[in-house]
């Protein structure tokens with residue numbers, strides 16, 4: 001649940017990043033571990049779980065549907081699976097906080113249940129587009145009501161007979177793909193999703209790990225309804241989207257040298273590494289190995305001089321959550337950085353193109369928003385006060401910006417950092433950022 005208290009970040013200018021750090025667990029994989037664990041037969045033990053507000057919303061939703069889930073430790077979760085047909089009708093609507101992943105993936109999963117339910121969210125989630133899932137799910141036979149503009153709350157009618165479809169997604173979205181594949185578990189026949197560009201494939205990998213066959217052929221993923229999931233232990237890697245803040249921080253702050261441990265480097269998520277390398281960053285991938293079907297590695301980052309680039313559009317879906325902090329990298333780079341093909345950023349937890357451009361402008365950077373991206377001239381960051389608009393990644397991106405600012409940066413509305421990275425403040429402090437928080 002997103003907190004109503006406004007937390008302000010007060011970040012001293014300057015500093016450098018050092019040390020070895022294991023940052024937060026992967027949000028996408030943590031959500032999926034709960035979902036597939038709940039639908040599996042047997043007990044799934046999840047280690048390295050992200051205890052963020054978003055994933056805790058998914059956890060609470062399954063508890064409300066009768067799934068026994070215990071947490072022997074903060075990052076350890078035991079899910080007692082109820083099987084594909086074992087969920088019970090929740091007594092109340094399911095509140096999903098700030099979490100688009102929970103709402104979109106659950107829409108597909110719940111479309112195949114025998115009972116009705118209603119999904120709600122906070123003010124940000126209540127503005128986000130859901131037709132991208134409700135329309136293709138309707139083609140499968142689902143009945144989902146939303147507001148007229150297609151935003152939450154969503155009311156999902158149970159008891160529908162779903163049919164497999166082949167759906168070519170108009171946008172590259174792992175949430176849409178996953179939603180349809182989860183509905184496909186309950187559909188008659190085959191459900192296939194074709195993506196216009198590769199997006200994160202954690203759902204396909206984890207389904208396979210749970211013994212559910214997924215056929216993958218280029219940009220197409222298919223599964224047959226009516227199978228079963230078998231519980232499997234999940235070791236969640238560190239979230240590369242959380243590690244990204246420290247990758248950029250170490251790159252831009254002179255004298256930095258950090259080692260980030262056990263980071264997920266699934267090739268559908270490594271756009272941040274490719275983009276930073278194109279900008280001249282000094283990143284080393286060490287000790288690469290596979291853990292439970294997901295590649296992980298330690299990443300060493302040392303400071304370097306970054307240069308502006310035109311970001312290849314093919315990398316956009318592979319770095320979709322990293323643009324707030326990449327814009328900070330661009331502001332610290334020499335020359336111009338141009339991003340195109342990223343209109344999706346306008347419908348994330350905030351309009352990340354407008355909100356980041358406004359914040360960078362406040363700090364004296366020439367950043368021009370465009371309909372599908374931004375043009376940023378590298379320059380000198382000044383001191384200033386930023387509104388994060390309750391968006392966790394905006395708040396963390398401007399914390400990193402302070403490493404290269406001339407004076408203190410104040411960031412308002414930071415409580416939602418806890419949605420994806422609950423110990424961001426302590427890790428940032430340990431790594432060398434002069435960050436204090438104030439409840440206002």
Ligand code: S3P
Nearest residue numbers: 028101172173174175176320321
């Ligand atoms: C996610 C997919 C991405 C990403 C989001 C998590 C997922 O969204 O932005 O934070 O877990 O599937 P889209 O698939 O809508 O791009």
